Amino acid sequence: MEQIRQYFESEFGISRADWEIFSSKLNRYEFPKKSMLVEAGKVENYLSFIEKGIVRLYIPKEDGGLTFGFVFNGAFVSAYDSFLTQKPSEYTVETITDTILWRLGHKELQEVYASSSIGNLIGRKASEELFLKKSKRELSLLRDSAEQRYLNLFEERPELLREIPLKYIASYIGVTPQALSRIRRRIS
Incomplete structure (x- = not known):
C-alpha cells in the first residue's frame, strides 16, 4: 500500500484524513499469471492500481485475441468503460505475470467520492491516465x-x-x- 500512498502524495498531496478514508476501501489481491481480472461479457467491478506486474487488455478471438493494451506496475488498470457504465465489458483484462493489485470496488469508489475532499480528484486522475493511454495508442496506430x-x-x-x-x-x-x-x- 506504500507505493499507492506515495503515488497519491506526489500527484495530489493527499491529506492524512483523505488517505485514511481512501485506503480503508482498498483491498490487496495477488493473482498468478494468466488470471482473468474481467472477462468479456462480464461487468468490471473494480478500479485497480498495479503494485507489481503486467496486465493485458484484449478482444478474445480464436487465435488468442487482439491485444490493444498493456498496463505496468505503478498505474491504474480497469475495463474502465464497463466500470463506469456497469455494463458488460467487450474485452478481457488478464495478468501476464504474477500481479499484485490494490482494488477499489465501484460502490466503494462512490463512497470515497462522497466522503472525502480528494475523492473526485483521485477519480479524475485515474480517468485521465486511462484516457491518455487510449489516446496515445490510437494516435500511434494511425501515425x-x-x-x-x-x-x-x-x-x-x-x-x-x-x-x-x-x-x-x-x-x-x-x-x-x-x-x-x-x-x-x-x-x-
Missing part, C-alpha cells in the same frame, strides 16, 4: 509504422517488455509473429 510502435513500447518499459510473450506484442503492434521477428532482426 506510426509497426516498427515504430514496437520501438515505442520497447522505449517505455524495456525491462518489463522481456516478460511479455512475443505473440502478444505482435498483436499489439498489429503484425503477425513472423513480421515481428523480421522487425526485431532488422533493428538489432
Whole structure:
C-alpha cells in the first residue's frame, strides 16, 4: 500500500484524513499469471492500481485475441468503460505475470467520492491516465509504422517488455509473429 500512498502524495498531496478514508476501501489481491481480472461479457467491478506486474487488455478471438493494451506496475488498470457504465465489458483484462493489485470496488469508489475532499480528484486522475493511454495508442496506430510502435513500447518499459510473450506484442503492434521477428532482426 506504500507505493499507492506515495503515488497519491506526489500527484495530489493527499491529506492524512483523505488517505485514511481512501485506503480503508482498498483491498490487496495477488493473482498468478494468466488470471482473468474481467472477462468479456462480464461487468468490471473494480478500479485497480498495479503494485507489481503486467496486465493485458484484449478482444478474445480464436487465435488468442487482439491485444490493444498493456498496463505496468505503478498505474491504474480497469475495463474502465464497463466500470463506469456497469455494463458488460467487450474485452478481457488478464495478468501476464504474477500481479499484485490494490482494488477499489465501484460502490466503494462512490463512497470515497462522497466522503472525502480528494475523492473526485483521485477519480479524475485515474480517468485521465486511462484516457491518455487510449489516446496515445490510437494516435500511434494511425501515425506510426509497426516498427515504430514496437520501438515505442520497447522505449517505455524495456525491462518489463522481456516478460511479455512475443505473440502478444505482435498483436499489439498489429503484425503477425513472423513480421515481428523480421522487425526485431532488422533493428538489432
